[in-house]
Amino acid sequence: MSELSVWLPPLEPPPGGYARLTQALDARRLRSARHHWRARLLLAGTSVALVALMLAPLLHRPDPEAQLIAASLQQAWAQGDQELVVKNGAAAEVLKAPGLRVYWVGVAADASK
Amino acid sequence: MAISEADLLAAHRRLERPLYNVLYRWLWQAHDCQDLIQDAFLRVWDQRLAVDFDRLDALLWSTALNLAKNKLRWRALWRFGEVADDAPGDARDGPLAQAELRQREQALRRVLDGFDRDSRNLVLLSECAGLSTDELVAVFGWPAGTVASRKHRALARLREELKALGIDAIAGATHLESAS
Numbered sequence: 322m323s324e325l326s327v328w329l330p331p332l333e334p335p336p337g338g339y340a341r342l343t344q345a346l347d348a349r350r351l352r353s354a355r356h357h358w359r360a361r362l363l364l365a366g367t368s369v370a371l372v373a374l375m376l377a378p379l380l381h382r383p384d385p386e387a388q389l390i391a392a393s394l395q396q397a398w399a400q401g402d403q404e405l406v407v408k409n410g411a412a413a414e415v416l417k418a419p420g421l422r423v424y425w426v427g428v429a430a431d432a433s434k
Numbered sequence: 435m436a437i438s439e440a441d442l443l444a445a446h447r448r449l450e451r452p453l454y455n456v457l458y459r460w461l462w463q464a465h466d467c468q469d470l471i472q473d474a475f476l477r478v479w480d481q482r483l484a485v486d487f488d489r490l491d492a493l494l495w496s497t498a499l500n501l502a503k504n505k506l507r508w509r510a511l512w513r514f515g516e517v518a519d520d521a522p523g524d525a526r527d528g529p530l531a532q533a534e535l536r537q538r539e540q541a542l543r544r545v546l547d548g549f550d551r552d553s554r555n556l557v558l559l560s561e562c563a564g565l566s567t568d569e570l571v572a573v574f575g576w577p578a579g580t581v582a583s584r585k586h587r588a589l590a591r592l593r594e595e596l597k598a599l600g601i602d603a604i605a606g607a608t609h610l611e612s613a614s
Contacts, residue, residue: 339446
C-alpha cells in the first residue's frame with residue numbers, strides 16, 4: 322500500500338463507465354459500417370457517372386427534327402432582315418422589332434404539303 | 435501490433451479505478467474525470483492498429499494525462515465554464531466521513547497545486563494509482579534512475595508539506611483542525 326493511501330482512501334469511480342465505453346464502441350462500429358457503405362455507394366455512383374459521361378458522345382443520335390429546326394434558324398439568320406423562308410418546316414413570327422425578330426420554328430407534320 | 439476490443443475492455447476494467455484516482459486529483463470533478471477516461475480509451479481505440487499491446491497501459495495513462503492537461507487549459511481560458519468541485523466519496527459513508535474525506539482532499543489539493551506538472555503526476559501515479567517504477571518509466575519515457583530520483587524528491591516534498599499542514603500521511607494520523 323502506498324504512503325498516501327493509508328491516509329487518503331482510494332476513490333471509487335462513478336458507476337457505469339464500462340457500460341458507457343462498450344456502448345461507445347458499438348456506436349463507432351455501427352457508424353464505421355455505415356460510413357463504408359456510403360463510401361462504396363459514392364464510388365459506384367461516381368463510376369457510373371464517369372462511364373456515362375465518356376459514352377455520351379458515342380450514344381448521341383442527332384434528332385432529325387432538331388436538325389431541320391437548326392437548318393431553318395441558320396437560314397433565317399443568313400437572310401437578315403429579309404422575309405424568313407423555312408423549308409420542310411414551319412415558322413410563325415412571334416415578335417418583330419428593330420434589330421430583333423423572334424419566330425417560333427417547328428417541323429411541319431408533312432413538309433411536302 | 436494492434437489491440438482488440440477485448441484488450442481495450444480488459445484495460446478499462448484494470449485501469450478505470452487508478453485512472454479515476456489520479457485524474458480526480460487534477461480535475462476535482464467526478465463527471466469530468468469519467469468523460470476524460472472514456473475519451474482516452476476511445477482515442478486509443480481509434481489508433482488501435484498502431485498500438486502495441488505491451489504499450490497499451492502506458493499509452494492510456496499518457497493519453498489521459500494529456501487530456502487532463504488540455505482540460506485544465508480549457509478551464510483556465512473559459513473560467514465561466516467552471517463548476518464547483520464535487521465532493522468525493524460514497525454517500526453511504528455518512529456525512530461525517532464524507533466531510534473528513536473532503537477536508538483531506540482539500541489539504542492534498544493545497545499541497546499539489548504547488549507542484550509542477552511532472553512532480554504532481556509522479557506523486558499521483560505512484561501514490562494514488564500504485565504504478566511501479568517500471569510502469570512510470572513506460573508512461574513518462576524517462577530513464578529509470580531519473581524516475582526514481584524525481585519520485586523520491588516529489589514524495590519527500592509531499593510529506594514535508596503535508597506535515598507543515600499538520601498531517602502525517604505515513605502514519606495515517608491527521609490533525610485537520612490545524613490544517614483547515
